[in-house]
Amino acid sequence: MEKILYFDLQDVFDLEVISQFIIQGKEVCSLGEEIRRNDIFVKIDRLSDIPKKKQLILCLDRIHFINRNQIREQFEEKSVSVWFSESIFSKVRHYDPHSTAKILVNNQRADREIEKLRIFLEKIKEILELTDLNYICSAYSEEDSGDIMKMFQSLDIPSRIYRIPLLTQDVKNGLVDPCERFTYWLLYFVSWIELRIPEYFRTHRLSVVTDKKLSLNILDKDKIVNNILLCYDKHNSKDNKEQMAEYCILNYQDTPVDDFIQSIVKSVSNVSGKNFDFIRVTDDSKELNFIDLMFYKLIRFYLPFFANHTSFDDHKYGKGAQINYVMAADQEKHYRLIAEHLLAEKKRFDVIGVSRRRKSVTINESQKLVYYTSGSGEPILIINAFGAYVEAWDRLIFELSKKYYIIIWEIRGVIEGTKELFEKEEFGVSSQVRDIERIVAYENLDCFHMLAWCSGMKSAAIYTSKHPDKVKSLIFLAGDYAPYRGIENNYSKFRDNISLIEEIINEKPHMLKIYMQLIFGGLFRTPSVDLSDDIETIFFEILPTIYRDKLLTLFQSQDQTVNFLRICMEYYNHDVSDVLSSLTQPVTIISAEYDQVASSDQSLWAHGIIRHSTYYCIPCATHLLMLERTGDVMRCIEEHMERLCPTCFTSHS
Numbered sequence: 001m002e003k004i005l006y007f008d009l010q011d012v013f014d015l016e017v018i019s020q021f022i023i024q025g026k027e028v029c030s031l032g033e034e035i036r037r038n039d040i041f042v043k044i045d046r047l048s049d050i051p052k053k054k055q056l057i058l059c060l061d062r063i064h065f066i067n068r069n070q071i072r073e074q075f076e077e078k079s080v081s082v083w084f085s086e087s088i089f090s091k092v093r094h095y096d097p098h099s100t101a102k103i104l105v106n107n108q109r110a111d112r113e114i115e116k117l118r119i120f121l122e123k124i125k126e127i128l129e130l131t132d133l134n135y136i137c138s139a140y141s142e143e144d145s146g147d148i149m150k151m152f153q154s155l156d157i158p159s160r161i162y163r164i165p166l167l168t169q170d171v172k173n174g175l176v177d178p179c180e181r182f183t184y185w186l187l188y189f190v191s192w193i194e195l196r197i198p199e200y201f202r203t204h205r206l207s208v209v210t211d212k213k214l215s216l217n218i219l220d221k222d223k224i225v226n227n228i229l230l231c232y233d234k235h236n237s238k239d240n241k242e243q244m245a246e247y248c249i250l251n252y253q254d255t256p257v258d259d260f261i262q263s264i265v266k267s268v269s270n271v272s273g274k275n276f277d278f279i280r281v282t283d284d285s286k287e288l289n290f291i292d293l294m295f296y297k298l299i300r301f302y303l304p305f306f307a308n309h310t311s312f313d314d315h316k317y318g319k320g321a322q323i324n325y326v327m328a329a330d331q332e333k334h335y336r337l338i339a340e341h342l343l344a345e346k347k348r349f350d351v352i353g354v355s356r357r358r359k360s361v362t363i364n365e366s367q368k369l370v371y372y373t374s375g376s377g378e379p380i381l382i383i384n385a386f387g388a389y390v391e392a393w394d395r396l397i398f399e400l401s402k403k404y405y406i407i408i409w410e411i412r413g414v415i416e417g418t419k420e421l422f423e424k425e426e427f428g429v430s431s432q433v434r435d436i437e438r439i440v441a442y443e444n445l446d447c448f449h450m451l452a453w454c455s456g457m458k459s460a461a462i463y464t465s466k467h468p469d470k471v472k473s474l475i476f477l478a479g480d481y482a483p484y485r486g487i488e489n490n491y492s493k494f495r496d497n498i499s500l501i502e503e504i505i506n507e508k509p510h511m512l513k514i515y516m517q518l519i520f521g522g523l524f525r526t527p528s529v530d531l532s533d534d535i536e537t538i539f540f541e542i543l544p545t546i547y548r549d550k551l552l553t554l555f556q557s558q559d560q561t562v563n564f565l566r567i568c569m570e571y572y573n574h575d576v577s578d579v580l581s582s583l584t585q586p587v588t589i590i591s592a593e594y595d596q597v598a599s600s601d602q603s604l605w606a607h608g609i610i611r612h613s614t615y616y617c618i619p620c621a622t623h624l625l626m627l628e629r630t631g632d633v634m635r636c637i638e639e640h641m642e643r644l645c646p647t648c649f650t651s652h653s
Contacts, residue, residue: 004028007084019059029064079129086137095619118151133159140305161246165217179338195544206279207292215254267335294620354394361438371409375401379448382408383456387554387564395630417563428570432459451475465579473586480598484577516555540596587613588640592621
């Protein structure tokens with residue numbers, strides 16, 4: 001009996017394909033971690049169709065999750081059909097505000113994974129009877145499948161490629177794409193703007209720019225799965241002599257982008273009860289203001305098919321295989337149900353909570369360092385920023401704690417600091433390094449990763465230089481690297497204000513209260529409605545309403561304000577350029593395009609001097625990126641962890 005080997009099962013769509021084989025009575029193994037079963041189960045649990053949910057759960061239970069060492073015993077004396085999807089070779093898209101291209105595609109990971117898979121298949125070919133190779137990929141791929149073709153040809157195994165259009169599905173069964181993705185970013189963006197300027201869309205329209213001649217090819221998930229299986233069965237027929245074949249499964253009818261966007265907007269309006277008529281589609285980029293341009297950046301980066309014409313013809317897919325076009329019937333698109341699902345998901349996400357374990361380390365008779373742990377697995381120490389509350393990390397910790405053991409604490413000194421204690425170096429960068437040492441010793445950690453936000457970067461770097469054998473890798477999130485040579489060109493308004501406040505504290509202490517009032521009750525809290533003249537400058541100085549009170553707590557107490565400023569001023573006296581250039585650990589640097597506290601230019605500078613570093617810039621993000629763009633930060637972290645495991649050929653992003 002033929003067995004199916006499916007590489008790295010990741011999503012409900014993969015499971016839908018596999019379920020058809022299970023229904024046919026075939027045995028299915030998935031090459032991947034057993035933990036993947038739980039990840040897929042969570043996605044199945046979100047489905048609203050109860051019979052479909054039960055069916056997929058039963059299929060999931062019948063899949064054997066195996067590692068490479070178990071292949072021989074699982075497939076002994078049986079022929080094997082190998083399946084994998086584009087997700088394990090996905091190209092990494094980088095946003096670079098300094099480049100004229102803006103969006104860069106890094107093929108290195110895809111090339112690396114393809115080569116690893118080729119070597120692996122060569123090895124198992126020696127011990128197993130591989131009947132065929134099957135590859136599912138997008139018809140909207142930016143490049144053809146030449147590298148995959150070459151790999152297939154080198155293995156001399158009957159092979160086929162299934163190119164599918166933009167995926168949708170019966171919306172009763174869960175998420176859809178691209179409908180889901182566009183709806184998500186529309187809802188996110190409108191909410192993001194209104195959290196800073198609640199009245200903005202009452203006086204302004206959001207212009208969505210796209211080529212009105214552009215069309216999308218969208219097809220129902222069930223039809224895609226059925227046609228993949230039909231093509232597979234056809235290819236396996238006795239009279240079929242093709243060594244290689246390529247199938248392009250398409251909807252016979254394209255959907256104009258203009259119609260698509262208008263339908264989504266109308267449906268979101270109907271479901272939410274909120275009028276989205278302020279959104280319009282235009283093909284003239286000159287009509288865009290700063291807010292519109294930000295949305296355009298998001299769409300370009302996350303939904304590239306909205307900006308690129310794709311022609312489905314023989315010339316697109318190269319040579320080496322016969323192109324077989326499979327045209328499926330159109331499906332009415334249920335935009336309303338899509339909107340309902342997204343709004344429900346958003347609500348659930350907003351009330352996310354993290355389970356924490358409270359612990360403490362005794363410093364002396366009068367002081368204790370309180371910290372919190374979550375999850376299990378490899379340890380990740382989060383080095384917080386000055387004055388930042390632990391809850392600011394909840395969304396990211398919720399995701400990280402599924403795989404890792406997370407340790408976090410609030411940086412000491414803001415609440416309990418005095419001038420005398422600061423002068424004794426009880427607080428500041430050196431003290432923070434000692435706190436890391438205390439927690440590492442108390443937790444008995446041999447080796448761990450460090451994730452540092454903003455000012456936490458220096459403490460993490462200095463600790464690593466002192467204990468290089470302890471630190472496995474580093475992730476710097478919106479790091480402030482000042483001072484360094486040439487930093488003057490990259491100073492933020494925040495840094496300039498610190499210098500001003502230093503003068504106030506030392507020479508005009510009576511002005512401090514006035515300054516605090518300006519911060520707590522000024523523009524940060526009550527922005528002007530009419531921002532048309534200076535919106536680019538002002539928008540990012542406004543704090544989101546849901547985080548505002550927490551973030552401004554520091555400026556309600558004069559003592560806390562002074563302590564916070566003292567820590568900042570002490571921080572700016574530490575030049576860690578030499579420390580950064582001497583780091584030998586893998587480092588990932590994540591910056592935000594519109595960071596007004598620690599500019600992305602600083603992160604780019606750090607990338608230039610850290611030898612083993614990878615740089616990301618998240619488009620249209622602010623200094624609060626782990627709060628506002630949790631998914632993007634998580635993607636960067638997952639890719640960081642993936643690079644640390646060069647022996648793994650499957651992606652876990």
